[in-house]
Amino acid sequence: MRGIRISLTAAALSALTGCAGKSIYYWGRYEELLYEMHAKPGTADPETQIAKLTEDIGKAHAEGKPVPPGVHAHLGYMYYQQGNLASAEQEFETEKHLFPESTVLLDGFLKRMAQK
Amino acid sequence: MSGLALMCSCAAKVDYGPYRSHMPHSILVLPPLNQSTAVDAPYTYLSTVSRPLAECGYYVFPVAVIDAFMKDNGLPTPDEMHNVSLSKIREVIGADAVLYVTIEDWGQKYYVLSSTTVIQASARLVDVATGTTLWTGTEHLRQGSGGGGGIIGMLVAALVHQIASSMSDPTHEASRAATAGTVSNENNGLLFGPRSPRYESDARGR
Numbered sequence: 001m002r003g004i005r006i007s008l009t010a011a012a013l014s015a016l017t018g019c020a021g022k023s024i025y026y027w028g029r030y031e032e033l034l035y036e037m038h039a040k041p042g043t044a045d046p047e048t049q050i051a052k053l054t055e056d057i058g059k060a061h062a063e064g065k066p067v068p069p070g071v072h073a074h075l076g077y078m079y080y081q082q083g084n085l086a087s088a089e090q091e092f093e094t095e096k097h098l099f100p101e102s103t104v105l106l107d108g109f110l111k112r113m114a115q116k
Numbered sequence: 117m118s119g120l121a122l123m124c125s126c127a128a129k130v131d132y133g134p135y136r137s138h139m140p141h142s143i144l145v146l147p148p149l150n151q152s153t154a155v156d157a158p159y160t161y162l163s164t165v166s167r168p169l170a171e172c173g174y175y176v177f178p179v180a181v182i183d184a185f186m187k188d189n190g191l192p193t194p195d196e197m198h199n200v201s202l203s204k205i206r207e208v209i210g211a212d213a214v215l216y217v218t219i220e221d222w223g224q225k226y227y228v229l230s231s232t233t234v235i236q237a238s239a240r241l242v243d244v245a246t247g248t249t250l251w252t253g254t255e256h257l258r259q260g261s262g263g264g265g266g267i268i269g270m271l272v273a274a275l276v277h278q279i280a281s282s283m284s285d286p287t288h289e290a291s292r293a294a295t296a297g298t299v300s301n302e303n304n305g306l307l308f309g310p311r312s313p314r315y316e317s318d319a320r321g322r
Contacts, residue, residue: 038159070178101142101175104210
């Protein structure tokens with residue numbers, strides 16, 4: 001009975017991995033952080049998030065998998081919250097380079113940061 | 117048997133014509149409206165939506181950054197965010213499409229011998245340039261503990277127990293399952309987007 005249960009779970013999980021079946025991106029803990037920011041206030045301060053996301057980006061590179069949409073922008077926003085505008089700018093530029101779809105939003109951010 | 121079909125609403129014949137003619141490259145997901153009594157529901161939901169959309173081949177704007185950005189600009193609640201005009205979204209964010217989500221029911225229901233995790237939500241994908249509705253979807257998930265439910269119930273219960281047992285909030289994993297199921301459904305889910313390796317081969321609605 002236990003064997004059946006486990007194989008059913010594997011089938012369910014494989015069916016839930018997304019549109020393309022095989023995952024395009026290395027997700028790491030991005031979604032977990034999004035959840036914790038709201039569900040457990042105080043556990044995901046900018047410093048913690050920067051450490052985890054930076055580590056995940058390193059793992060993605062090591063595995064040769066792309067970093068998902070939004071991760072570099074989210075990391076940039078965490079640097080911005082810390083007042084580290086140089087690192088924020090660098091991450092926003094990386095997001096734009098990887099995903100030109102983000103250009104309008106992030107050019108707006110960069111412009112407003114430059115006015116500070 | 118596909119696990120996805122089990123997670124989703126009944127398959128209806130979908131007209132993908134407008135979707136195909138306004139194929140978005142990027143999707144903005146706003147924090148959902150909440151009609152349930154669970155105050156955490158919108159942000160729990162929001163934390164599970166980026167992955168299935170991105171794996172479908174779309175650029176997904178960073179959900180927490182967008183939320184903070186809108187709050188900084190005088191829009192403190194999802195209701196107010198949902199009222200932002202499409203022309204403003206185009207100008208400031210540059211999104212091709214917006215996903216509007218409403219949570220209708222959410223949480224744990226307790227019965228005498230069992231408990232059930234319930235998630236019910238509806239979603240609408242709207243083309244920013246024209247206001248055309250490209251796709252609509254509903255999620256309706258009931259995950260039981262105790263009781264029977266046949267093979268479907270077993271499959272879902274096994275999934276929930278396996279991955280949610282370590283988490284304090286079973287709705288988080290349930291939301292992940294429900295959202296992935298709705299978005300990735302073969303019959304009436306989202307089409308593969310421009311960043312998917314299966315973009316060109318997606319025959320639905322052709």
